[in-house]
Amino acid sequence: MKIKRFQARNMREAMNRVRQELSGDAVILESRRLADGVEVVAAVDYDETPAQQTLRAVQAAEPPPPAAPRPAYTPPPPAASAWSTGPRAGDGELAALRREIAEVKSLMQSQLAGLSWSREKMQQPQRAGLFRALLGLGLDPALARELSAEAGAEADAEQAKRSVLQGLARKLPVLPREPLIDTTGGQQVLALVGPTGVGKTTTIAKLAARYAERHGTRDIAxxxxxxxxxxxxxxxFHYGRLLGVPVQTARDAGELEALLGRLGDRRLILIDTAGMGPRDRLLSNQLSLLRPLAGKLSSYLVMPGGASAGDCDHIVAQFRATPLAGCILTKIDEATRIGAALSAAIRHQLALAWISDGQRVPEDLCAVRADDLVRRACELARLLPQARDEELLADDYAAAQHGRQTQHGGASHVAV
Ligand SMILES: Nc1nc2c(ncn2[C@@H]2O[C@H](COP(=O)(O)OP(=O)(O)OP(=O)(O)O)[C@@H](O)[C@H]2O)c(=O)[nH]1
Ligand SMILES: [Mg+2]
Structure with a gap:
């Protein structure tokens, strides 16, 4: 029997060293957190079974896996586990035990992730290749897994790739008709909401100009x-002067309602709201200004097309306090990946209406077409390839399998 103590920055690094220096058959006798990392005691040719006891303790403490299979693609449940309630004061030992079990759990998950990704690569190389390529677009792992599973069985690799991208385009929620162009429904009142500096005011000017090209400026406010x-x-006001369109202001819901009443003869009213950070206390003021008028106007969420999965979820969570008719993705020209935003649109069923890909008014705005968005996502991945670590891929693969969040903050998503 050989026993050895390892210190490393994290559990994964420790386990890699255990595997390298002892072997894949080594058992973990003990693990604990240090101020600057973790310490693991591992053994090979160990005749007693303390490691098994530890594993049994983990299994006993873990809730049993759900009997029913997970639906194909559902947002993960809010992060809640046996360990999520913090320890009571003076509960030091229990807290330490929980931490240790959590470490072992994370270690086991990481090993299982590696195994299951290796198996996928060996048994279903085409499907694994598609999964890898879809993650390369910045897509959410769960969505990438679902799409690659659907198309991975195609005999021809090129055909499989095409069908996976077509599958993605089909899943994208897109407004069936562009609101500004479809003027059959009478007056349209559109409010743009979203975080600071995402391009709301510029997009308002682009939308007004886009409408004016077809219908003139007489009906716009x-x-x-x-x-x-x-x-x-x-x-x-500057854009209003350039376009020859009147600009009004409203400070609260009452003023806005009265203003909309006075502008009843205008066919298009575009409302520009103040950009608020998700944690800004004034955010609720802006949203409560629009909420009472939800039946009279359509709010569109303006979101950067290159936002990460976590940011997209955060933005949607904050701004969905007012009913959202759809979403506008901006700054596509600055994005290195748009897959996370596309995944968020699918996950939250947020209809994509327009995309903005530059500062020019009105040129850099177009109505969303699903196939065009997918093409843009692929182009970005081709132009700016990013090497992906196999361990992170394994993590993403396992996360997609179990609907949990990955720790590296890559293409993971956060339940809201
Ligand atoms: N590259 C790029 N820049 C854009 C795009 N849309 C807007 N911008 C620029 O982003 C900056 C902010 O745009 P605004 O329209 O003022 O953004 P906003 O959301 O109204 O900002 P706040 O009112 O401060 O919340 C400006 O410099 C715009 O020219 C786009 O699609 N691509
Ligand atoms: Mg603005």
Whole structure:
């Protein structure tokens, strides 16, 4: 029997060293957290079974896996586990034990992830290749796994790739008709909401110009509800002057309602709201200004097309306090990946309406076409290839399998 103690920055690194220096058959006798990492005691040719006891303890403490299979693609449940309630004061030993079990659990998950990804690569190389390629677009692992499973059985590799991309395009929720063009429904009141600096005001100007190209400027009015920052309204007034369109302001829901009443003869009213960070206390003021008028206007969420999965989820969670008719992806020209935003649109069933890919008014705005978005996503991945670590791929693969969040913050997503 050989016993050895390993210190490393994290459990994965420790386990790699255990595997290298002892062997894959080594058992973990003990693990503990250090101030700057972890310590693991491992053994090979160990005749007693303390490792098995530890594993049994983990299994006993773990809730049994759900009997029913997971649906194909559902948002993961909010992060809750046996360990999520914090330890009570003075519960030091129990807390230490929980941490240790969590470490072992994470270690086992990491090993299982590696195994299951290796098996997939050996048994289903085409499907594994598609999964890898879809993650390369920045897609959510669960979505990438679902799409690759659907198309991975195609005999021809090129055909499989085409069908996987077609599958992605089919899943994208896209507004069936562009609101500005379809003027059959009478007056349209659109409000743009979203975080600071995402391009709301610029997009309002683009939308107004886009409408004016077809129907003239006579029927358009612009409204600003941004009375918080000096200069914010001036930007909209500037665009109003350039386009020859009147600009009005409203400070609260009452003023906005009265204004909409006075503008009843305008066929298109575009409302520019103040950009608020998700943690800004004024955010709820802006949303509560729109909420009472939800039946009279359509709110569109403006989101950066290159946002990460976590950011997209965060933005949607904050702004869905007002009913959202759809979503506008901006700054596509600056994005290195748009897969996370596309995944979020699918996950939250947020209809994609327009994309903005530059600062020019009105040129850099177009209505969303699903196949065009998928083509853009592929182009970005081709132009800016990113090497993907096999361990992270294994993690993503396992995360997709179990609907959990990956730890490396790559293409993972957060339940909201
Ligand atoms: N590259 C790029 N820049 C854009 C795009 N859309 C807007 N911008 C630029 O982003 C900056 C912010 O745009 P705004 O329209 O002021 O953004 P906003 O959301 O109204 O900002 P706040 O009102 O401060 O929340 C400006 O410099 C715009 O020219 C786009 O699609 N691509
Ligand atoms: Mg603005």
């Amino acid at each position: 612009l409204v600003s509800t941004d009375h918080y920052r000096i200069g914010a309204q001036e930007q909209l």
